[in-house]
Amino acid sequence: MRIGELAARTGLSRDAVRFYERLGLVSGRRLENGYRDFPEETVTWLHYVRTAQSLGFTLAEIRRHGEELLDAPDSAEALSALFADKIRVIDTRMAELAALRAELSERVDTGCPLRAGAG
Structure with missing residues (x-):
């Protein structure tokens, strides 16, 4: 087509x-x-x-794993493994964002929010 x-x-x-x-x-x-x-x-x-x-x-991840998924005898099992890996990446990123949020919250109303331990 x-x-x-x-x-x-x-x-x-x-x-x-x-x-x-x-x-x-x-x-x-x-x-x-x-x-x-x-x-x-x-x-x-x-x-x-x-x-x-x-x-x-990402498109890079899709390109990297696409052929192996299409050729996998049990693509559901292969997809489940990819999903589990992606969940781990998301969990790590969420923890990083929570730590960043906590750091920013500590700096609110400190007079100079860019200086660590300001107050």
Whole structure:
């Protein structure tokens, strides 16, 4: 299918499809007239990419793990492992943000909030 149809069927813009193509997330063959021709399964893959992004995965993570997930005999098990890893990353980041919030809270109304131990 051509890029316009792929864009319409996935709800993405043509520019977004081209962007994903530049990143190596999708690929299509070039027809003699220079148009891109994408296989049917690209629609399903792009829906997967968008869902993964909405779950907090970066495009680099999706690209890195995409092929192994598609080829995994039990992709549910592989996905569960990726989700568990992502949860650990989120938990770490939440702890870092909580510590940052506590530090900022200690500096409120200290006269010079940029000086540690100001007061």
